[in-house]
Amino acid sequence: DTEVTQTPKHLVMGMTNKKSLKCEQHMGHRAMYWYKQKAKKPPELMFVYSYEKLSINESVPSRFSPECPNSSLLNLHLHALQPEDSALYLCASSLNGLAGTDTQYFGPGTRLTVL
Amino acid sequence: AQSVTQLDSQVPVFEEAPVELRCNYSSSVSVYLFWYVQYPNQGLQLLLKYLSGSTLVKGINGFEAEFNKSQTSFHLRKPSVHISDTAEYFCAVIEGVKGNTPLVFGKGTRLSVIA
Numbered sequence: 001d002t003e004v005t006q007t008p009k010h011l012v013m014g015m016t017n018k019k020s021l022k023c024e025q026h027m028g029h030r031a032m033y034w035y036k037q038k039a040k041k042p043p044e045l046m047f048v049y050s051y052e053k054l055s056i057n058e059s060v061p062s063r064f065s066p067e068c069p070n071s072s073l074l075n076l077h078l079h080a081l082q083p084e085d086s087a088l089y090l091c092a093s094s095l096n097g098l099a100g101t102d103t104q105y106f107g108p109g110t111r112l113t114v115l
Numbered sequence: 116a117q118s119v120t121q122l123d124s125q126v127p128v129f130e131e132a133p134v135e136l137r138c139n140y141s142s143s144v145s146v147y148l149f150w151y152v153q154y155p156n157q158g159l160q161l162l163l164k165y166l167s168g169s170t171l172v173k174g175i176n177g178f179e180a181e182f183n184k185s186q187t188s189f190h191l192r193k194p195s196v197h198i199s200d201t202a203e204y205f206c207a208v209i210e211g212v213k214g215n216t217p218l219v220f221g222k223g224t225r226l227s228v229i230a
Contacts, residue, residue: 042221090158090159101166103164106158108158
């Protein structure tokens with residue numbers, strides 16, 4: 001099983017809503033990542049969890065709140081988002097963490113639209 | 116800090132013709148290099164990677180890339196493209212010496228295969 005799954009596939013929310021994105025992997029990977037990708041742009045790293053601890057936060061606004069309940073799950077809680085936060089949110093995982101030899105495996109993404 | 120330059124934002128090519136997508140990187144230390152493909156409305160899929168050893172790396176779907184340390188390049192090639200290869204291609208680099216450094220993506224090259 002080399003799959004990273006993400007739910008939901010699509011999400012439309014208002015600026016006052018609270019929602020969550022979910023990511024799951026069963027490859028035994030101990031590092032998980034959230035990326036944001038705007039149209040026609042490369043992915044931008046948001047957060048990295050390594051062994052269930054937050055190891056990188058790329059100065060992301062507090063309206064995005066990550067959570068890693070266990071080694072297989074990664075959530076991204078969303079609150080009071082802005083229309084410019086509309087993007088494809090990608091989850092990825094890798095075996096051990098930010099070691100150079102670790103390959104990151106990506107999920108299909110959640111397409112988020114903020115109205 | 117490392118950076119990645121993909122010299123062509125768009126590459127149109129006729130079906131069954133060869134293609135080369137160019138990638139140059141800058142880093143003062145050793146690096147690991149990756150090519151990812153993103154089909155429309157999907158996540159990223161690993162095509163191939165260079166970690167060490169032979170500088171010619173073969174990947175999935177008939178793609179290959181050659182690591183050239185003196186020219187700091189990692190160009191992606193395919194001898195005969197298919198319509199199904201139409202996608203966005205991202206070159207990415209991670210510094211190999213120290214841990215806890217994120218994957219850095221180039222801006223992407225849009226490959227359009229014309230029938």
